[in-house]
Structure formats: structure tokens, C-alpha cells
Amino acid sequence: MTDQTPGPGTPDEPAAGLQPFLHDACVTLHAPSFTVSRPDGALRCGADGFYHGDRRALSRLEVSAGDVPLAWVGGGTEGADRASFRTVLRGVAESTPDPAVVLTRTRTTGPARLTETLRVVNSGRLPARVSLTVTAGTDLASMEQVKSGRRRPLRTAVAGDGELCWPESRAGADACTVRLAASAPGAQLDAALGQFRYDLKLAPGESWETELVCTVENTAGDLFPAPRDGAAVPWAAPGLHSRDGALDHWVRQAHADLRRLLLADPEAPDDLFLAAGAPWFATLFGRDSLWAARMLLPFGTELAGSTLRVLARRQGTAVDPRTEEQPGKILHEVRGAALTLPGDGGGPDVELPPLYYGTVDATPLWLCLLHDAWRWGLPAEQVEALLPHAEAALAWMRDFGDADGDGFLEYVDTTGRGLANQGWKDSGDSIRFRDGSFADAPVALCEVQAYAYEAALGGAALLRAFGRPGAEEWEEWAGRLKSRFREAFWVADEHGRYPAVALDGAKRPVDSLTSNLGHLLGTGLLDEKESALVVARLTGPDLDSGFGLRTISDRFPRYNPLGYHLGSVWPHDTAIAVHGLARAGFPGEAAQLAAGLVRAAASFDGRLPELFAGYGADESRHPAPYPASCRPQAWAAGAAALTVQSLLGLAADAPAGVLTVAAEVPEAFRPLRLSGVRVGGAPVGITVTADGTPEVTAPEGITVRTAPSRLG
Structure with a gap:
């Protein structure tokens, strides 16, 4: 070996010890x-x-x-x-x-x-x-x-x-x-x-x-290999033709990127899942893979089914403080070797074992995906085979996720070397009070309570549909969670009431205003008046950058437009909010956020990165990159499918043979034609005419319910 270490001889070569930038890669x-x-x-x-x-x-x-x-x-x-x-x-x-x-x-x-x-x-x-x-x-x-x-x-x-x-x-x-x-x-x-x-x-x-x-x-082969030659892509290619070329290009590029992010489970090579992203996260991540599969459900349930099985094979069965494994828990990530990352602010290094379970939200999200996949038509025998894993996941929420018995799901890194924050905003400095101080663990995140509420009700629906006991217990559990959330999470400032991002270890509301609120909408956790208060906050100029939602309000004292979770924009986060707005009955606001994402996608040539800077559309015609962002990233690409689903108001009840199309497509995107939608495996074609009227072609056995547009 010779010492040919490249030095900083070019402007784009970082100094040693600094994370490399990727924005122009x-x-x-x-x-x-x-x-x-x-x-x-x-x-x-x-x-x-x-x-x-x-x-x-x-x-x-x-x-x-x-x-x-x-x-x-x-x-x-x-x-x-x-x-x-x-x-x-x-x-x-x-x-x-x-x-x-x-x-x-x-x-x-x-x-x-x-x-x-x-x-x-x-x-x-x-x-x-x-x-x-x-x-x-x-x-x-x-x-x-x-x-x-x-x-x-x-x-x-x-x-x-x-x-x-x-x-x-x-x-x-x-x-x-x-x-x-x-x-x-x-x-x-x-x-x-x-x-x-x-x-x-x-x-x-x-x-x-x-x-x-x-x-x-x-010599060892791949931790997760590529799909076998000739393996079918586990979703139908979305064929979108609209008045807006940027929207169409975003969907095409996202589909191409998602195809090449597919990996196979070596234990069952026909089961595929989406790697989180390149270059940093090209492996199995529970949260990312689940969200990406959920976003693609309107185009087939095959990816959802295989992702659920891949994670079920690795579901926790024992208590292991070193890896944070617990019975019923869904993993955070899998790598070929232990991972060491520099600690935040000069703190101790983060040391993650190859199989790491340090996540609070992957388990309820697994349950949400199983329920939603069943509704979109995942075959009954596949659903039934996963129900023992669903029961274990439900039990984890009750027995381990709520460690102190207060009725909320919370997390704490007991190892001292794992992830200090274990929701999707998992950087060490992401969960802070309005004054900038850090939230002490255990931390109960607002969006995780929404996931848990959905998971409990979805789990109850599955148990009842397949003749298994426990449905009433989980419906009551969800009801208690909803009541406790209303009592504990709501705070107020000079502009009115809003949910805190979290409760800290002393059960104090962590009162910073964040994009996490978007994940609450449409889940059923909020009533109509509460939803309206959240919508008003999400669409305000301090959170809505014009290209997507900032992770935290730009009025926050520690706001940084280039902060990983303290001011940047994450496309998947905004797309989840768009979907929540549509489900909660706020089509105009959903269209506003969706249009911002389309503008951003055009600036990144259809390949939206993991995140980008929070500078507003009033400051620049184009979003600024976050320099170390992954691109492509599975859930950023999946955001294209979720945005289209939201604008079309798609919801399925395949067991009953029903598809709902409540299209609220902005005039800028009309006329619009979409192919590739599947309900119970049956193809559906959807057109929204120039005046906003939805026209749906569906095979015999599928009842289509449509609603008139309120956008005009």
C-alpha cells in the first residue's frame, strides 16, 4: 500500500474530518x-x-x-x-x-x-x-x-x-x-x-x-442483494399525463429511482424492499422502507406485502439492552458491521450495532402499513399469515413502547451510545423547547401518538375481520390515547393553540412549532376544530417555505435553514402533510403545499433529495440544496406518488370492492390522466377533466365513489 491520499487540492475537496458534500454530485x-x-x-x-x-x-x-x-x-x-x-x-x-x-x-x-x-x-x-x-x-x-x-x-x-x-x-x-x-x-x-x-x-x-x-x-456476498434477474417490479408503473410537465417528470424520475433502490431479502429472495437512499443509507431501514411502501400502495400491494414480511422476519423476540431489541418491536436499521458516528456537539460517539432497534415509530408504522395494504387489496392469506406479528407489535406498544405507563409511546436511549432521538427527526439536537433548550428523555413525540392511534384502530379492524380476539381492547386503548393527547399536548402562544412537538421526561410539553404537526392530520387523533388550528399553523409563512414545510418555524430562536432537522425541508414530511390535509378536508391547503413540492422537484430535475435548505420562495426562485443530502432517497421519491394520491383523493376498501375518488386537482394540473392504479390487483384508470370532473374506468366488481371538486 502506498500513501497516495488525495489532499485538498481542489475547491470541492473537503478538509479531513468534514462530512463530504453531495449537492453537485x-x-x-x-x-x-x-x-x-x-x-x-x-x-x-x-x-x-x-x-x-x-x-x-x-x-x-x-x-x-x-x-x-x-x-x-x-x-x-x-x-x-x-x-x-x-x-x-x-x-x-x-x-x-x-x-x-x-x-x-x-x-x-x-x-x-x-x-x-x-x-x-x-x-x-x-x-x-x-x-x-x-x-x-x-x-x-x-x-x-x-x-x-x-x-x-x-x-x-x-x-x-x-x-x-x-x-x-x-x-x-x-x-x-x-x-x-x-x-x-x-x-x-x-x-x-x-x-x-x-x-x-x-x-x-x-x-x-x-x-x-x-x-x-x-468473499461474503451481499448483506441484501439486488433482485434476481427478471424479477418483476412490485408495483405498477404510474403513467401520469397532466397539464404540468414538472409534475409528470417528477413522477417518472421517482419511479425510475425507486426501481433501482430495490433490494432482496437473502432469507426469501422473492421478497423485495426499498433501500432508504444513496449514498449514506443504502440498506434496510424500518421507518423509511415502511413509509415508502405505504406511499406506493395505490399502484399495488406487492411491495407492501414483501416489506412487511422482511421486517417481520427480524421482529424483536427478546429483551436486549445493547441493541434495544424488545419482543414485538420492528427494527431501525441493518448493516453489515457496527456503525460509529461522531457525537453531536463534542459528545460521545454514536455506536450502532449491525442490527439496531432504536426507533419508536417503526412498530406502529408496520401496523399502519399492514392495515392499509389490506384495504388496498393485499391477499387475505398474506394478511392472515402476518397477524401473529401484528399482535406482537400491538403488545409492544402497550408493554414496552409505553415504558412508564402514562398511555403515550416514548423513547429513551438506555445504552448511552445509541440514537438520542428515535423518531424520524433522529439527530441529537432536533427536539427542543421554544427557548432552545433540549428535551430530556424519555420523550413522547406528537406524531408517534398519531401513528399509534391509527395502528391501534387498524389493528382492531384486522383482528375483527379475521375473527381474532382483542379488537375491543385496542379500540378502547385508542380512545384513551386520544383523550390523553388532547389534555397533555396542546399549548398556546400569541397566535393561538397548537400541539407541542413532544412531551419530555417530566411530561412538560416541548413547545417548539414544527412540521411534525402535519403527521397528525387525517389520522383521527384530532377533531375538526383541532385540525383547523393545525392547518392554520402549517400553512403560515414561518413553516411553509413555498417549496415545502420547514422542519421548524423560522421564528424559532435556533432556526437554521441548513439545520438537518432545525429548518430544512424534507419532501416526504411535506407529502405526508399534503395527504393529511386532503384526508382532513382541506383541499386548498393541500394543493398549496403540493404545488410547492412540484416547484422544488423541477429545480432538482425531478429527483428530489432527502432534504433541502429552508430558504423561502420569497428569497429565491429555486430551493437551495442541503449539501450532504442523499439523492435519491426512497421516501423523497415516494412523495411523488403520495402527492398524486392526495390530489386525487384516492382511498380503497378492496375487501368491500370500493374505490373512492375525491379529486381536488388544482387547475394548473388539469386535465390529468393517471394509469397504473390497482385495487385488489384490478387496474383502474382515472381522468380529471379541465373543469375538475373525475372520470374513472374500473373493472366489474369495483364500485367507484366520486365527489365533486371544491377547488373550482
């Missing part, structure tokens, strides 16, 4: 592999690399032409797993000011395989001579090392027949070998520098091409 993926590069296609700094699993197989892949200046002139992603980049070789074979020689770099990312085709074309009138060099390298860094900004030295390659090879000599389950082969003959290989060199002579109109193929050989 080009990401192509086919889980469990993905490629992160500069906009010009080069892998050269920061988080750039070709990854397989949680290892960086290539950290450098650059093309140079001696002293010839290279000028990138365009390109980027094409779908999810492909990208192309064009670069002009300045001054080569030029007889006029027009460029003559262009390098095109075409990329395809596949499971454990990166393919790059380099093509040089001389379109000038003079012959061209080019000394082309491909420089490659790898540090075999773990994702933990990359994310923390810890640099590692590049390894020395071994030259073979037309290839460079980086074998990992150490023993271990994750030991791997990386190979990079070039198809064109005549390369001069330099193993010490990791280079292929070509001396090209191109006549006018002539071209040259080589294919670079990087493969990863892992």
Missing part, C-alpha cells in the same frame, strides 16, 4: 451498488466513488489528455442507473473557433459492476493527436469512513492482461477484490499510478472507443 444506482461523481463525470474527491454495499470499490476514475484543457459542456443522469458526460478537448484539431474533438463518457451502474464507455470523436477538418490517460484508484473505505471525512491512502494496483486489480489480502467477511478492465487494445498500463495510457491518432471524422468495466468480488 451525479449519482447513478442499481442497489446495492451506486456511483457518485462530479458533474463532469470524474471520480476524484469527497464522497466520489463506485460503491458496492457499504464499501467504496473505486475512489478515483479520471480522464486527462496531457496538457490539453478539458471543458465539460453538459450531461448528467438519464433515468436512475445511467449517465453521460461530454467534454471538449480545447484546441485539438481546431481550424476555427468551433470545438473539434469531444470526449463522451457514458456510464451504467449495475450490481457489483460499473461500466464506462469512453468515446473520442474528431469532427474537425484536421487530424488529431491525443494522449489519453485514465487514472483509477481505490481506498476500499467503509461508508462510515467516507461519511466522517476520514481519508485513507490509495492502494497499489496489480497489472494484468488489459486490467488493473486491487486485491484485499486481509481475511474477513467483507474482504473484496476490485478489477478494472479496458476493452481497447494498445493500452500502456502503469500499476503504480493506476493508469491506462493511449496514444490516439484520429483522422477527420474518425472516432475511438473503449469500454471500462469495474467489477467487485466480495
Whole structure:
């Protein structure tokens, strides 16, 4: 191994120890592999690399032409797993000011395989001579090392027949070998520098091409492999055609990204789920996978069914303080090795075991998904097979989720090295009082009570429908939760009443105003007047940025538009609020938030990131990125499907053969036509005419109920 550690020689190379930025990265993926590069296609700094699993197989892949200046002139992603980049070789074979020689770099990312085709074309009138060099390298860094900004030295390659090879000599389950082969003959290989060199002579109109193929050989196999070749995508492709091209493009890009985020359960390879996102979270996360599957329910129940089974196989069965496992609990995340992350504010490092259960909301969300999937038509035999897991999840809410017996679900990190906050806003500084002080554990989050309320009622409906005991008990439990929530969570400021984001360990309401309120709407936890108060807060300019909901009001003393959970905008969070607004009977407000998401999606070329900055539409025509955000992220992509579902007011009762369409589509999106909807597996087509009238085509056996639009 030689010390070729790259230094901060370029403006986009972060200083050692800083998390790399991703806002200008080009990401192509086919889980469990993905490629992160500069906009010009080069892998050269920061988080750039070709990854397989949680290892960086290539950290450098650059093309140079001696002293010839290279000028990138365009390109980027094409779908999810492909990208192309064009670069002009300045001054080569030029007889006029027009460029003559262009390098095109075409990329395809596949499971454990990166393919790059380099093509040089001389379109000038003079012959061209080019000394082309491909420089490659790898540090075999773990994702933990990359994310923390810890640099590692590049390894020395071994030259073979037309290839460079980086074998990992150490023993271990994750030991791997990386190979990079070039198809064109005549390369001069330099193993010490990791280079292929070509001396090209191109006549006018002539071209040259080589294919670079990087493969990863892992001795242990994949923690979660890609779906089998030929495996069907577990939802129908949404076909959307509307008056707004940005909405249509968002849906198409989201579908492409979600397809390539699919992973398989090695214990049951036909069961697929969505990895949370690339690059940081390309694995199984309970909360993320459940929300993404729930968002896609109108397009089929197959993903929901398989996601439920994947998590049920790993449902907690014992009490283990080290991993925070408890009987009936649904996991937080799974990785191939323990994960260490820097602590917030100089505190102790966070150390998560490979199988970690530190989440308070995944268990009720699992129950919500099972109930909703049943309503959309998950086959009865699949639902029934999961009911023992549902009963265990319900029991967890009562026996472990409510550890102190006050009737609320709460969390506390008992290890001292796990996640201090265990809701979806799981950064260490996310749950604060209005004065900026931190909430002491155990913490009961407002949205988790809404999930638990839905889960209890949904669980009761399932138990009753399948002839199992306990339905009345859980209906009564939900009723008590609703009453206690009304008594304990509501606070007031100079603008009126609103629910606190949480209760702290002393049962004091944590009174900051947050986007979490959107998750309460439409769940049944609030009455009509309470919902109206929440809606007024969500749609105020301090939370609604014009591109989506800020995670916290910009009047909060610690508000930071680039704060991970203290001012940024998360698309999935806003989409959940849009859905809640539609369900609660506030179509105008739902349309307002939905339009903001569509504007944001257009600015990110249809691929909404995990989160972006909270700067408002009154400050800029385009949202500003959060520099270290994952893109794509499963629930950010799923937000497109949930937004369309919300605007169309789709709700299903497949056991009764009923589909409700209460379309409230804004005029800017009409006319609109949607295909791909499935109720109990049967296809449904929906059109909303220019005047807002819904027209639905459904097969025999499906009763369609429509409602007139109130938007006009």
C-alpha cells in the first residue's frame, strides 16, 4: 500500500474530518451498488466513488489528455442507473473557433459492476493527436469512513492482461477484490499510478472507443442483494399525463429511482424492499422502507406485502439492552458491521450495532402499513399469515413502547451510545423547547401518538375481520390515547393553540412549532376544530417555505435553514402533510403545499433529495440544496406518488370492492390522466377533466365513489 491520499487540492475537496458534500454530485444506482461523481463525470474527491454495499470499490476514475484543457459542456443522469458526460478537448484539431474533438463518457451502474464507455470523436477538418490517460484508484473505505471525512491512502494496483486489480489480502467477511478492465487494445498500463495510457491518432471524422468495466468480488456476498434477474417490479408503473410537465417528470424520475433502490431479502429472495437512499443509507431501514411502501400502495400491494414480511422476519423476540431489541418491536436499521458516528456537539460517539432497534415509530408504522395494504387489496392469506406479528407489535406498544405507563409511546436511549432521538427527526439536537433548550428523555413525540392511534384502530379492524380476539381492547386503548393527547399536548402562544412537538421526561410539553404537526392530520387523533388550528399553523409563512414545510418555524430562536432537522425541508414530511390535509378536508391547503413540492422537484430535475435548505420562495426562485443530502432517497421519491394520491383523493376498501375518488386537482394540473392504479390487483384508470370532473374506468366488481371538486 502506498500513501497516495488525495489532499485538498481542489475547491470541492473537503478538509479531513468534514462530512463530504453531495449537492453537485451525479449519482447513478442499481442497489446495492451506486456511483457518485462530479458533474463532469470524474471520480476524484469527497464522497466520489463506485460503491458496492457499504464499501467504496473505486475512489478515483479520471480522464486527462496531457496538457490539453478539458471543458465539460453538459450531461448528467438519464433515468436512475445511467449517465453521460461530454467534454471538449480545447484546441485539438481546431481550424476555427468551433470545438473539434469531444470526449463522451457514458456510464451504467449495475450490481457489483460499473461500466464506462469512453468515446473520442474528431469532427474537425484536421487530424488529431491525443494522449489519453485514465487514472483509477481505490481506498476500499467503509461508508462510515467516507461519511466522517476520514481519508485513507490509495492502494497499489496489480497489472494484468488489459486490467488493473486491487486485491484485499486481509481475511474477513467483507474482504473484496476490485478489477478494472479496458476493452481497447494498445493500452500502456502503469500499476503504480493506476493508469491506462493511449496514444490516439484520429483522422477527420474518425472516432475511438473503449469500454471500462469495474467489477467487485466480495468473499461474503451481499448483506441484501439486488433482485434476481427478471424479477418483476412490485408495483405498477404510474403513467401520469397532466397539464404540468414538472409534475409528470417528477413522477417518472421517482419511479425510475425507486426501481433501482430495490433490494432482496437473502432469507426469501422473492421478497423485495426499498433501500432508504444513496449514498449514506443504502440498506434496510424500518421507518423509511415502511413509509415508502405505504406511499406506493395505490399502484399495488406487492411491495407492501414483501416489506412487511422482511421486517417481520427480524421482529424483536427478546429483551436486549445493547441493541434495544424488545419482543414485538420492528427494527431501525441493518448493516453489515457496527456503525460509529461522531457525537453531536463534542459528545460521545454514536455506536450502532449491525442490527439496531432504536426507533419508536417503526412498530406502529408496520401496523399502519399492514392495515392499509389490506384495504388496498393485499391477499387475505398474506394478511392472515402476518397477524401473529401484528399482535406482537400491538403488545409492544402497550408493554414496552409505553415504558412508564402514562398511555403515550416514548423513547429513551438506555445504552448511552445509541440514537438520542428515535423518531424520524433522529439527530441529537432536533427536539427542543421554544427557548432552545433540549428535551430530556424519555420523550413522547406528537406524531408517534398519531401513528399509534391509527395502528391501534387498524389493528382492531384486522383482528375483527379475521375473527381474532382483542379488537375491543385496542379500540378502547385508542380512545384513551386520544383523550390523553388532547389534555397533555396542546399549548398556546400569541397566535393561538397548537400541539407541542413532544412531551419530555417530566411530561412538560416541548413547545417548539414544527412540521411534525402535519403527521397528525387525517389520522383521527384530532377533531375538526383541532385540525383547523393545525392547518392554520402549517400553512403560515414561518413553516411553509413555498417549496415545502420547514422542519421548524423560522421564528424559532435556533432556526437554521441548513439545520438537518432545525429548518430544512424534507419532501416526504411535506407529502405526508399534503395527504393529511386532503384526508382532513382541506383541499386548498393541500394543493398549496403540493404545488410547492412540484416547484422544488423541477429545480432538482425531478429527483428530489432527502432534504433541502429552508430558504423561502420569497428569497429565491429555486430551493437551495442541503449539501450532504442523499439523492435519491426512497421516501423523497415516494412523495411523488403520495402527492398524486392526495390530489386525487384516492382511498380503497378492496375487501368491500370500493374505490373512492375525491379529486381536488388544482387547475394548473388539469386535465390529468393517471394509469397504473390497482385495487385488489384490478387496474383502474382515472381522468380529471379541465373543469375538475373525475372520470374513472374500473373493472366489474369495483364500485367507484366520486365527489365533486371544491377547488373550482
